Amino acid sequence: MCSLFGIVGEYNLNEAHKALNTLQHRGPDHCEVIKNKNLFFAHQRLSIHELSSPIQQPFIYENILLSFNGAIYNYKELRKELSAQYVFKSSLEAEVLLFAYIKWGVDFVHHLEGMFAIAIYDNETLLLFRDRFGKKPLFYLEDKSFYFASEIKALRPFLKNVEMDQDALMSYLSFLAPTPPYTFYKGIKKLAAGEYLIYKSSKLEVHRYYDLLHTQNKIIHSKDHAIALLEKELSDSIYKRLHTDVKVAALLSGGIDSATINAYISDTGRDIQTFSIGYKDFDKYDETQNASDTAKHLGVQNKQVFISEKDFLDASDSVFDSLDEPLNDPAAIPLYLLFKEIAKDGYKVVLSGEGSDEIFLGYRQYFEFLDIEKVRELEHKNWLKNYFKANYSPNREWEHYKRVLNDSLLFRTSGENFTDLQKNNLLKRNVKDNQSLQYLKNYRETFKNSTYDDESLWYTYIDLNIFQAEHFLTKLDRVSMAHSIESRTPFLDHKLIEAIYTISPKLRYEDKTTKSLLKQIMQKRLGNAIISRKKKGFSNPYMEYIQNSKRLSLIEEVNQKTQLFKKEELHQFLSVSNSKKFKQHIWGLYILSLWMKKNLL
Numbered sequence: 044m045c046s047l048f049g050i051v052g053e054y055n056l057n058e059a060h061k062a063l064n065t066l067q068h069r070g071p072d073h074c075e076v077i078k079n080k081n082l083f084f085a086h087q088r089l090s091i092h093e094l095s096s097p098i099q100q101p102f103i104y105e106n107i108l109l110s111f112n113g114a115i116y117n118y119k120e121l122r123k124e125l126s127a128q129y130v131f132k133s134s135l136e137a138e139v140l141l142f143a144y145i146k147w148g149v150d151f152v153h154h155l156e157g158m159f160a161i162a163i164y165d166n167e168t169l170l171l172f173r174d175r176f177g178k179k180p181l182f183y184l185e186d187k188s189f190y191f192a193s194e195i196k197a198l199r200p201f202l203k204n205v206e207m208d209q210d211a212l213m214s215y216l217s218f219l220a221p222t223p224p225y226t227f228y229k230g231i232k233k234l235a236a237g238e239y240l241i242y243k244s245s246k247l248e249v250h251r252y253y254d255l256l257h258t259q260n261k262i263i264h265s266k267d268h269a270i271a272l273l274e275k276e277l278s279d280s281i282y283k284r285l286h287t288d289v290k291v292a293a294l295l296s297g298g299i300d301s302a303t304i305n306a307y308i309s310d311t312g313r314d315i316q317t318f319s320i321g322y323k324d325f326d327k328y329d330e331t332q333n334a335s336d337t338a339k340h341l342g343v344q345n346k347q348v349f350i351s352e353k354d355f356l357d358a359s360d361s362v363f364d365s366l367d368e369p370l371n372d373p374a375a376i377p378l379y380l381l382f383k384e385i386a387k388d389g390y391k392v393v394l395s396g397e398g399s400d401e402i403f404l405g406y407r408q409y410f411e412f413l414d415i416e417k418v419r420e421l422e423h424k425n426w427l428k429n430y431f432k433a434n435y436s437p438n439r440e441w442e443h444y445k446r447v448l449n450d451s452l453l454f455r456t457s458g459e460n461f462t463d464l465q466k467n468n469l470l471k472r473n474v475k476d477n478q479s480l481q482y483l484k485n486y487r488e489t490f491k492n493s494t495y496d497d498e499s500l501w502y503t504y505i506d507l508n509i510f511q512a513e514h515f516l517t518k519l520d521r522v523s524m525a526h527s528i529e530s531r532t533p534f535l536d537h538k539l540i541e542a543i544y545t546i547s548p549k550l551r552y553e554d555k556t557t558k559s560l561l562k563q564i565m566q567k568r569l570g571n572a573i574i575s576r577k578k579k580g581f582s583n584p585y586m587e588y589i590q591n592s593k594r595l596s597l598i599e600e601v602n603q604k605t606q607l608f609k610k611e612e613l614h615q616f617l618s619v620s621n622s623k624k625f626k627q628h629i630w631g632l633y634i635l636s637l638w639m640k641k642n643l644l
Contacts, residue, residue: 045070045100045112047162047181048197050083051169051242052188059083062197069112069193069524075099077108084164086110089391089527090289102137106166109141112193113159113179114529116283121154149239152252156283156537160193169242175253175537176398177236177512180520184231189242194521195367198231205642206230210482211368216466216631217479219371219458220513224249227368227638236512253537255504256493258544266563269546273539274564280536281307284394292316292385293394295345297333297576299558299565300396300405302341304533306568308394309341316344316390320381323351325584337573348384350377352588358383365525369638371460371631372518373585379522386526393523397515398534401457401506402543403558404551405578409502412454413552416498418447437465451477452487454502458510460627469612483509497548507540586626589633598629601636604644 046069050059056078063076063085070087077084086100101110115121118136121143125131129142143151144163149170152161158178163170171191173181184190184198192198199205206229211221221227223235234240237253263269281304285291293308295301295317308315319334331347338345355376362379385393400406418424428448431441442462446453467474480487486508490501516532523530533539543551551560562574589595598617602608617632619625 045089045110046087046193046197047110047112047160048083048085048087048192049110049162049164049169050188050190051164052081054083054188056083058200059085062192062200063087065196066193068527071527073099075101077101077103082164084108084110084162089529100137102135102141104138104141104145107141107145108164109137109144109161111137111140111159111161113157113161113174114284114531115140115155115157115159116286117154117156149252152239158531162191167243169240171234171240171242172252173234173236173238175237175255176507176516176535176540178516178520178532178535180517181234182226182231183234183240185242185247186230189245189247195226195228195231196364199228199367202228202230207639207643212635213466213474213479214482215369215371215635216461217459217463217482218456218509218514219460219627219631220509220517221368222482222509222513227642236508254489255507255537255540255544256489256495258541260494261545263546264550266550266560269550270560270563272542272546273560276536276539276542277303277533277564278307280533280539281394282311284531284533285311285313287392289391290316290389291392291394292318292388292390294381294396295319295334295338295343296396296581297330297337298396298578299561299569299574299576300399300534302337302569302573303399303561303565304394304396305337305341305343306565309343314344316346316388318381318385318393319345319347320377321347321349322377322584323349325587328582328584333576337569340570340573346384346388348381350380352584352591354380355583355585355588356592356594361525362522363634363637365521366517367521369631369634370514370517371627371634372514373627373630374581374583375518375522376585377583378518378581379525382523382526382528386528390528392529392531394531394533395519396534397519397532398507398511398540399558399561401503401511402534402540403561404499404503405558405561406457407557407578408457409499410552410555410557412443412502413499415443415447416453418444419450424448435464437468452480452483454498454505455479455483456510457502457506458514460631465628469608469616471606471609495544499548499552500544503543507535511535585630586623589630590621595629595633597640598632598636601640601644605639607639 046066048063070089072090073088075086084101101108115136118139122139125142152172159174160179160181161172171181182192182195190198190201208225208229211225211227214222224232237251239250239252241248293305293315319331321329321331358376358380362376431445463474463476463478486505519530
C-alpha cells in the first residue's frame with residue numbers, strides 16, 4: 044500500500060516535493076522520485092511484502108515507468124506465467140505489473156486480482172488505472188501541466204484558486220459523497236471504479252475497462268449449487284488476503300460480516316487479533332459485548348477500544364483533514380480512532396467487511412423497495428398519482444411511492460440523502476425533480492442495455508459503484524491510511540461478486556430474509572445466536588455529541604456568509620435535530636459547512 048504522485052509538464056521542484064510530502068502517511072517506509080525537465084514521477088511505499096527488498100518504486104524498465112498503490116493477490120501466479128518471456132530481478136508486484144503491461148498492453152489490468160491504483164509512463168504517454176470496485180483512489184488535475192495523486196491534498200496546491208464544484212455539491216447532497224468524476228475542488232477530478240485514463244500530447248481520454256454487468260449471464264437456479272459456489276469464492280477471497288509479510292488484524296463487530304471473515308481465518312489455524320469499538324455512556328450503540336461473544340465462539344483474541352464524546356470531538360478536525368472534502372459519514376471519526384489504536388499495536392494490514400450488505404442484500408430497505416416496485420403493476424393508479432402530486436411530504440415513503448406512480452427510477456442508491464424536492468425547498472436555486480438522476484444516468488443506461496432485468500441486481504450494481512466506491516471505501520481508505528494501515532475487503536473480490544451475478548436473483552430475496560445465502564453458508568460455523576442478531580451497522584452517538592458541543596450553530600453561521608440555503612427553511616430544518624429526525628441530512632450540512640468555512644471563507 045502506497046501513494047502515487049506525478050506531474051507531466053513543467054513544474055517547480057520545491058512545490059512538487061512539498062505536495063508529495065502531504066502523502067507521506069500513505070507510504071512512510073520509503074520515498075523515490077524519478078524526475079526530468081517535464082516529468083516528476085514519485086512513489087511512497089508502505090512495506091507489506093518483500094520488506095528487505097532494495098528495489099523500490101517507481102519501477103523502471105527501458106523507457107517505461109510504473110508505480111502502483113494496492114495489493115495484487117495473484118502476482119505470484121502472474122510472475123510464473125510471465126517468466127517464460129521475461130527475466131525478473133525481484134519478486135515485487137511492481138515488476139510483475141510492468142511486464143504484464145508490456146505483454147498485454149492496457150488489457151493487462153484484466154489479469155489482475157486485487158485492489159490498485161496504477162500509474163504508467165510509457166514514451167510520453169501517461170496511463171492511470173483505478174481498480175474494478177474503487178478500493179483505491181486516484182485524482183487528477185489538468186492545467187498547463189497534468190497532475191495526479193492518491194489524495195486531493197497533494198493536488199490542491201496547484202489550483203490557481205479554490206472554487207466549489209457545483210456538481211460535487213449537488214451529488215454530495217443527494218448521495219452522501221460526490222459522484223465521479225467530480226470533487227468539491229473545481230478542476231480536480233477522480234477516476235471512477237473500473238476506469239482508466241490516457242494522457243498524451245495534452246489530450247485526455249477516460250475509458251471504462253470493467254463493468255460488472257458484462258459478466259456472462261449464466262443463471263444458477265439451484266440453491267445448493269449457488270451456496271457451494273459462493274462458499275468457495277468467499278473462502279478463496281479471504282484466504283488470499285491473508286498473505287503478507289507483516290502482522291494482520293481484523294475488525295470485529297456484533298454482526299455476521301466480520302464474524303464470517305474471522306471464522307474463515309480461524310479455520311486456517313492462524314492466531315488473529317480482532318478489534319472492536321464501543322462508546323462510553325451510550326450502551327445502545329455499543330456492540331462490544333456481542334463482539335466479545337463472537338470472539339469467544341470463534342476462539343480469537345479481541346481488543347475493545349472505547350471512545351468518549353471528548354475523543355470524538357478532539358479527533359474530528361484530523362478526520363476532516365484526512366478526508367480532504369465533505370463525506371457524509373459520521374462513522375469516519377470512530378473508525379479513525381479505532382485504526383489509531385490498531386496502528387499503535389503494530390499492525391499494517393486489517394481485514395474489514397465492506398460489501399457484504401450490497402452483494403448479499405443485507406439492507407432491509409432492499410426488500411421494501413422490491414415491494415414498492417409492485418405498485419407499477421396497478422392498472423388503475425391515476426387517483427393515487429394525483430393524490431401524491433397534490434400532497435407533498437418530506438418523508439422518504441412519500442417520495443418512493445411518488446416515483447413509482449410517475450414511472451420514475453425508484454432506487455437511487457442506499458446512500459440517497461436529500462431528495463431533489465428537499466433540495467429545492469432548502470437551496471436558493473431551482474432544483475427540478477429527478478435532477479439528481481444525471482449522476483446515475485450512465486449506470487442506469489448500462490443496466491437497461493445489459494442482459495439483466497431484475498431490479499435487485501440494479502440495487503447491488505449502483506450501490507457498489509456509488510454507495511461503496513465513493514462513500515464507504517473512501518472513508519475506509521482515508522482513515523486507515525491516515526495511520527499507514529492497508530485495509531482489505533474480502534467481500535469485494537471481483538470473482539465473488541461476479542459469482543453473485545451468475546445465480547438467480549430470487550435466491551437472494553425470495554425468503555424475505557436479509558443475507559439469506561450468507562446466513563446459510565455460515566450457519567454451521569456461527570450458530571443461531573450470531574446469525575440471528577439484529578443488525579446495528581456502524582452506528583454511533585454522533586448527533587448526541589454534536590448537539591452537546593453546540594457545534595451545529597456553525598451551519599447557520601456559514602450560511603449567513605455563503606447564502607447557499609434559504610434562511611427560514613434551514614432554521615426550520617435544523618429545529619428538528621433534537622427529535623433525531625433527518626440526522627444524516629443535518630450531519631451532512633455540518634460537514635459541508637466546515638469545508639466551506641475552511642476553503643471558501
